[in-house]
Amino acid sequence: MQSIASYAWLVPLFPFVAFAVLLAFGRGFRTSGIVVGSAGSAASLIMSLLVLAERLGTNADDYNAGFEWIAIGEFTLRMGFEVTNLTTLMLVVVSLVSFLVNIFSAGYMRDDERITVFYAYVALFVSAMLALVLADNLLTFYFFWELVGVCSFLLIGFWYAKPEAKKAAKKAFVVTRIGDAGLLIGILLLFWHMPNRSLAFTDISNLFGQPGMADSGMTTLIALLLFLGAVGKSGQFPLHVWLPDAMEGPTPISALIHAATMVAAGVFLVARTYDIFLASPAAMDTVAFIGAFTALFAATIAVAQNDIKRILAYSTVSQLGYMMIALGLGSLAGGIFHLFTHAFFKALLFLGAGSVIHAVHTQDIREMGGLGARMKLTAWTFAIGALALAGIPPLSGFWSKDAILTAALAGHPALFAVGLLTALFTAFYMARLFFLVFAGKPKTGARAHESPAVMTVPLVLLAVPAIAAGFVEMPWNGWLGEWLTGTAEETHGGSLAFVASTAVGLLGIYLGWAVYAKGSIRRDAVSSRMPWLLRALERKYYIDEAYQRVAVRPLLALGRGLQAVDDYVVEGIVRFAGWSAIAFGRAGIRLQNGQAQTYGLTAVIGLLVLAALFVGRRFW
Amino acid sequence: MLSSYLTLAAILFCIGLYGALVKRNAVVVLFSIELMLNAVNLNLIAFAKYGAAPSLTGHIFTLFTISVAAAEAAVGVAVLIALFRSRGTVNIDEFDEMRR
Amino acid sequence: MLHLDITGEFVAFFLLSVVMITGAVLTISLTKVVHMVVSLAAVFLGLAGMFVLLQAEFVAFVQVLIYTGAISILMIFGIMMTEHRAEGTDPVKPLHETLAAVAALSLFGLLFFAIRASDFPEPAPFPFGEDQTLEIGKLLYTGYLIPFELLSVLLTVAFIGAIALARKEAG
Numbered sequence: 001m002q003s004i005a006s007y008a009w010l011v012p013l014f015p016f017v018a019f020a021v022l023l024a025f026g027r028g029f030r031t032s033g034i035v036v037g038s039a040g041s042a043a044s045l046i047m048s049l050l051v052l053a054e055r056l057g058t059n060a061d062d063y064n065a066g067f068e069w070i071a072i073g074e075f076t077l078r079m080g081f082e083v084t085n086l087t088t089l090m091l092v093v094v095s096l097v098s099f100l101v102n103i104f105s106a107g108y109m110r111d112d113e114r115i116t117v118f119y120a121y122v123a124l125f126v127s128a129m130l131a132l133v134l135a136d137n138l139l140t141f142y143f144f145w146e147l148v149g150v151c152s153f154l155l156i157g158f159w160y161a162k163p164e165a166k167k168a169a170k171k172a173f174v175v176t177r178i179g180d181a182g183l184l185i186g187i188l189l190l191f192w193h194m195p196n197r198s199l200a201f202t203d204i205s206n207l208f209g210q211p212g213m214a215d216s217g218m219t220t221l222i223a224l225l226l227f228l229g230a231v232g233k234s235g236q237f238p239l240h241v242w243l244p245d246a247m248e249g250p251t252p253i254s255a256l257i258h259a260a261t262m263v264a265a266g267v268f269l270v271a272r273t274y275d276i277f278l279a280s281p282a283a284m285d286t287v288a289f290i291g292a293f294t295a296l297f298a299a300t301i302a303v304a305q306n307d308i309k310r311i312l313a314y315s316t317v318s319q320l321g322y323m324m325i326a327l328g329l330g331s332l333a334g335g336i337f338h339l340f341t342h343a344f345f346k347a348l349l350f351l352g353a354g355s356v357i358h359a360v361h362t363q364d365i366r367e368m369g370g371l372g373a374r375m376k377l378t379a380w381t382f383a384i385g386a387l388a389l390a391g392i393p394p395l396s397g398f399w400s401k402d403a404i405l406t407a408a409l410a411g412h413p414a415l416f417a418v419g420l421l422t423a424l425f426t427a428f429y430m431a432r433l434f435f436l437v438f439a440g441k442p443k444t445g446a447r448a449h450e451s452p453a454v455m456t457v458p459l460v461l462l463a464v465p466a467i468a469a470g471f472v473e474m475p476w477n478g479w480l481g482e483w484l485t486g487t488a489e490e491t492h493g494g495s496l497a498f499v500a501s502t503a504v505g506l507l508g509i510y511l512g513w514a515v516y517a518k519g520s521i522r523r524d525a526v527s528s529r530m531p532w533l534l535r536a537l538e539r540k541y542y543i544d545e546a547y548q549r550v551a552v553r554p555l556l557a558l559g560r561g562l563q564a565v566d567d568y569v570v571e572g573i574v575r576f577a578g579w580s581a582i583a584f585g586r587a588g589i590r591l592q593n594g595q596a597q598t599y600g601l602t603a604v605i606g607l608l609v610l611a612a613l614f615v616g617r618r619f620w
Numbered sequence: 621m622l623s624s625y626l627t628l629a630a631i632l633f634c635i636g637l638y639g640a641l642v643k644r645n646a647v648v649v650l651f652s653i654e655l656m657l658n659a660v661n662l663n664l665i666a667f668a669k670y671g672a673a674p675s676l677t678g679h680i681f682t683l684f685t686i687s688v689a690a691a692e693a694a695v696g697v698a699v700l701i702a703l704f705r706s707r708g709t710v711n712i713d714e715f716d717e718m719r720r
Numbered sequence: 721m722l723h724l725d726i727t728g729e730f731v732a733f734f735l736l737s738v739v740m741i742t743g744a745v746l747t748i749s750l751t752k753v754v755h756m757v758v759s760l761a762a763v764f765l766g767l768a769g770m771f772v773l774l775q776a777e778f779v780a781f782v783q784v785l786i787y788t789g790a791i792s793i794l795m796i797f798g799i800m801m802t803e804h805r806a807e808g809t810d811p812v813k814p815l816h817e818t819l820a821a822v823a824a825l826s827l828f829g830l831l832f833f834a835i836r837a838s839d840f841p842e843p844a845p846f847p848f849g850e851d852q853t854l855e856i857g858k859l860l861y862t863g864y865l866i867p868f869e870l871l872s873v874l875l876t877v878a879f880i881g882a883i884a885l886a887r888k889e890a891g
Contacts, residue, residue, distance in 0.1 A: 594719025597649075597712060601641050601816065604823045611830055621729070622843070623835050625770070628737045630831040632744055632763075638824040639748040642817050647798050651747055651760050654791065658767050661783075669774045670843045676855055680864055682779050683856075686786050687871050691878035693791045697798035698882035704802040705888075 004054045005063035005083040007047070011091055012130035014043035015098075015123045022120035030115055037119035038102040041126050045099045048091040055088050064136055064202065075197050082136035082201065085483050086336065090133040090268060093343045094261050096465075098126040100458040101256040104351050107455035108252055108358055118158060118250070125151035129261050133268070138187050138199040141272070145183070145233070148262050149176055155257060156249040168245040175242040179232015183269075186225030190276075193218060201272055208275040216279075223276045223283035226269060227290075234266025234320045237294040241544055243317055247309040251357060254309060255350030259316050260343035267323045267339050274332055288328025288411075292418045295321030297541070299425035303432070304537030307363045308353050311433050315389065316346055318422060322404055325415055331407035333473070333481030338400035340480075341469045345388035345397055348462040352382035355451040355459065356437060365436045372438035375450045379438045381459040386434050388466045390427035391505040398501070399470030405497040416497070420504050427505045431512020439517050625666035632659035646703075646710040650696050657689045732773055740766035753799050757792055764788040775846055778853045801886075 018040025022033055066080015102122065109115045125148060132144035157169030191199060194207065208219065230236070235243035246258050257263070270277060270287065277283050295318045302314035319342050326334035355378045356371060357363055372379040388397035401423060408416040450456065473480035514520045536542065591598060632655055639652030661682045668678025704710050743762035750756050764787040771780035848855055860868050 592719060594716025595713065596715070596718070597641050598816065599718070601820055601823060604637065604641070604827065605819070608823060608826050608830065615830070615833075621733075622840050623838075624733060624737075625774075626835045627832060628740065628770075630828055630835065631741055633831075634824045634828040635741075635744040635748060637827065638820055641820040641823070643748070645753065647753060647795065647802065648747075648756060650798070651756060651795065654760065654787070655744055655747065655763065658763065658787070661779075662767060662770060665771055665774045665776045665779060668776065669846050670840070672841045672843065674844055674846045674848075676848055676852070676859055679776055679779050679852075679856055680859055682776075683782060683860075684867065684871060686779075686782055687875060690786055690791060691875050693794055694882040695878050695885070697794055697801075698885035700798055701801045701886045710802045 003063060004050050006065060008051055008063070008083045008091075008134060009065075009081050011044045011047045011051075011095065012127045012134060014047070015040040015127035015130065019120050019123035019127060022116055022123060025116075033116035033119050034102075034106045037123050038099065038106070040123050041095060041099040041102050044126065044130060045092075045095040048088070048095045051083060052088050052092050055083075055085060062202075066136055077139060078137060078200065079140050080136040081131075081134040083134070086271060087133050089336065089340060089484070091130060093340060094126070094129050094133060097260040097343055097347045097462075098122070098129075098256055100461055101252045101347070101351070104255075104354065104455050104458040105250075105252040107452050108354050109250060112250075114158075118155075121151055121154050121158070122253075122256070125155065125257060125262070129265070132265060136200055136202070138190065138201070138204070138273070141201075141269070142183065142187055145229070145265065145269075146180065148257075148265065149173070149180065149233075152176075152246070152257050152262055155253040156246045158249055158253070162248065164245075165248040168242075168248040172242040172246050175239050176232040179229045179239055179266075182225045182227075182232070183229025186222050186229065189218070189222050189225065193222070204273060205275045208279045219276060220280040220282045223273075223280045224286060226273055226276065227283065227287055230266030230269045230324075231290065232266070233269070234263050234324070235294075235317045236266070236290055236321060236324060237297055238543070240294060240298065240317045241547065244310050244313040244540070247307070247313050251309065251350060251354030254313070255347045255354065258313065259346040259350050263316060263320060264323075264339050264343065267320065267327065267335055270324070270327050271332055271336055274327070277327070278330070284328050284330065286328070288325050288415060291321040291324025291326075291328055292415050293321070294318065295325065295422045296418050296425070297321075299422045299429070301537055301540050302429045303425060304534055306366055308356065308365050308368075308433065308437065309350070309363055311365070311429060312346070312349055312353060315349075315426065315429070318426065319346065319389070322401065322419070322422070325419060326404040326407055329404075329407045329411040329415065331404065331411075333484050334400070334403040334407050336484055337403055337473050337480055341388070341396035341400040341466075344462055344469050345385045345395075345466040348381060348385040348459060348466050349389065351455070351459055351462065352378055352385060355455050356382075358451055358455065359449060365433060368437045369440040370438070370442035374442075375438075377450060377456045378459065381456075381463045382438070383434060384463045384466055386430040390430045390509055391423050391501055392427075392509070393502055394470070395467055396465065396470035398505070399473060402498055402501055403473060405501050409497050420500055423501055424504045424508045427508025428512045431509045432516050435512060435517040622666060622670040625662060625670070629659040629662040629666070632656070632662070644712050646700050646712050647697075649712060650693065650700075653696075654689065654693065657685065661685055729773060732769070736766045736769045736773070739763075740770070754796070757795050757799065760795070761788050761792045764792065775848070775852075778856055 015037075018036050021036050025033075063083040064080060066078045068076050069079035070077040102119070105115075105118065105122070109118055112118065128144045128147035128151060132141060132148060135141040135144060153169050153173045156172050157165050159165045160169075187199065190204070191197060194203065196203070198204075232239045243258060243263065247254055249258070277287065298314045298317035298321065302311050302318065305311045305314060319338070323335040323338045323342070326332075326338060355375065356368065359371070359375060359378075360368055362368070384395065388395035391398045391401045393399075401419075405416060405419050405423075408419050511521070515522075539545070591602065636652045636655030636659065639655065640649050643649050643652060664678045664682045664685070668674060668676065668682075671678075700710050703715070707714065740763050743759045743766060746759035747756050747763065750759060764783065768780045768783040768788065771777070771783055
């Protein structure tokens with residue numbers, strides 16, 4: 001009997017069919033559009049679960065299949081898919097979140113005119129994301145990597161009538177392009193140096209797994225370039241600027257693309273090419289420190305933001321940094337574990353935020369308040385998500401964060417400290433967010449009421465894994481790590497990390513409660529003493545302004561200069577070429593005037609030229 | 621002495637060429653062509669006398685040329701008359717049928 | 721090479737060439753067409769004189785007869801039958817005229833250069849001073865009989881054609 005894994009290629013195909021159908025039928029139908037889109041992702045989910053079930057039972061071998069895509073001389077390019085435990089896990093996460101987001105969008109986007117277009121884009125994205133996960137070589141991977149980038153661009157700019165959305169879409173596209181350029185160069189270098197010109201992940205793994213490849217400059221360069229792609233996609237410093245702005249898109253999109261799946265693709269890329277990184281300590285350190293810096297940096301910004309989605313966006317950046325720390329410390333399982341749990345609780349938080357926005361029609365948390373009484377279900381599920389993010393046991397976020405902190409404690413104490421500090425800030429801003437939105441007295445919108453069931457059911461369904469997803473890997477139970485990597489990690493059992501992270505999470509929540517709910521600490525306790533700090537945080541450390549000044553304006557000036565060159569020099573040459581052809585033609589027309597005398601004159605001049613040539617040749 | 625005759629013939633020929641290329645009256649163009657023919661005749665006769673092997677062949681040839689020139693002149697004038705009758709002009713600028 | 725033999729032939733050549741070049745230039749530059757014919761006739765006559773100088777008496781005779789006589793008269797008829805108003809003096813196509821002048825001058829320069837550069841062999845004496853007409857007649861009716869007859873056919877055709885072209889259209 002053939003294994004189910006051999007049919008894994010169906011997983012991305014279902015949403016693609018849904019996309020094609022939606023594209024073909026256009027805006028003709030609304031309700032059926034929702035059904036088609038959701039059915040596509042539901043089919044993917046079922047298929048993914050089947051694959052997962054098969055792989056859970058036995059210690060299954062990796063399944064790889066494909067076909068020759070391009071054959072150039074002796075070199076052939078394959079396109080294929082590969083089912084490993086890692087990809088299976090990603091398949092389940094992506095298809096589950098996308099299915100729930102599809103359901104949620106039915107309520108959230110109900111009144112939008114272009115809902116069918118929306119579903120078409122989402123279906124395309126899901127298809128591309130699943131194919132990216134399944135890709136068995138870097139080139140195919142890159143292909144779908146760009147495709148999800150395009151979908152992200154389309155969906156951020158979905159409300160293109162809003163100038164901010166347009167700007168944000170453009171920014172996301174341009175900034176991630178910087179990373180993509182790095183990734184492409186990395187792939188090309190890899191292609192250059194692979195012995196048989198193979199870009200398949202298995203070949204890469206086999207080659208770089210050998211000790212001989214370790215620590216060569218080229219390995220480090222390739223790893224860093226691949227990491228640059230991950231930095232762009234996963235919103236790591238210094239290319240994080242696009243992710244908060246991407247919140248201009250519809251909230252379900254923020255949940256799906258900019259929290260759970262696409263931004264995790266960077267982490268996934270690092271995990272998929274992990275052997276290259278393992279071969280280069282310098283690259284590993286870079287990953288870890290960039291991740292740590294990003295985690296802390298984004299967490300501090302999140303403290304001072306007032307837009308509910310932006311807070312969550314900076315939180316996403318921060319948590320992605322966490323994953324990078326884990327990967328950089330050599331804990332593949334920790335990074336993927338956090339990716340896994342984060343996908344659920346962050347999607348839950350975003351969808352909860354969407355529910356709130358749907359109710360009060362604002363995104364500014366200072367204008368919200370007291371929503372807990374009227375939106376019980378949303379408030380409870382949001383609280384679960386927030387606690388999971390803050391790292392309170394026994395919710396899922398705690399276990400994954402604990403795994404990372406344990407690894408950090410074993411590997412690099414400074415990173416452990418940064419991780420703890422980040423956890424403190426995380427707990428604090430989540431508490432601030434929760435209490436400002438759901439506690440206290442209502443400030444506006446007495447008409448706010450609970451969202452319809454189509455939106456709350458996905459919240460409840462996401463709350464379940466947000467609570468329970470952590471149980472697959474606990475300090476005394478390394479099941480996930482063993483399943484993913486094949487070897488059990490032995491770093492578990494650090495009770496210091498366990499206790500410290502719990503304490504820090506509780507402290508952060510207490511501080512948030514004390515400041516924003518009880519009021520026992522004045523809100524301007526810090527800002528009155530250090531107003532510059534608050535301003536810097538509110539302005540996101542002036543990164544955007546700095547980029548504006550350092551990169552954007554000089555580039556714009558350069559662009560103008562080049563355009564001037566194009567307008568006057570290049571176009572001048574082109575025009576001259578055209579003009580000279582026309583002039584030549586006109587001269588020909590004038591010559592061809594039908595008058596015998598002109599023809600005669602031409603003949604005589606021709607004769608003279610010929611004679612001059614023949615005579616002149618005698619002299620030199 | 622031969623080169624003097626040849627130079628004179630060249631001068632005549634070039635004047636005729638210029639006239640044939642420039643003059644607008646078709647009759648004058650015919651004159652210019654006669655000038656060029658005459659220049660050629662002069663060459664033929666000059667070579668018949670001063671050439672490496674003097675003979676009467678040059679004379680015979682000149683006679684033929686003169687006859688052909690006469691025929692040409694007759695036909696040319698007849699063509700001009702026919703043209704003039706149909707167009708009302710012998711101005712060479714007006715004839716550009718070759719363009720079509 | 722500046723030593724010149726002022727012989728009779730040279731003087732006659734000089735005078736005749738002055739007449740011919742003047743006539744040719746006038747043919748081109750005069751404004752009235754009838755005046756042009758007169759100057760052209762002067763060139764024809766001058767050329768006949770040149771033929772005499774070159775001991776081609778029979779050809780000179782034919783030249784006077786056909787060119788100066790027949791063709792000039794034919795041209796006058798042509799002028800009379802078409803139009804004989806003055807040629808427009810203003811140059812309508814300055815570029816064309818300039819180019820034509822340059823081309824003609826260059827061609828002359830080329831020919832002149834060729835004539836100067838050539839090395840002509842010393843000519844043998846010209847043996848046909850006496851009874852030249854008889855010799856030409858013999859040649860025409862022996863060696864050149866066929867061209868001669870063909871020429872007569874050509875002349876016949878040309879004249880019939882000329883008549884056909886020039887006569888008034890009957891219908």
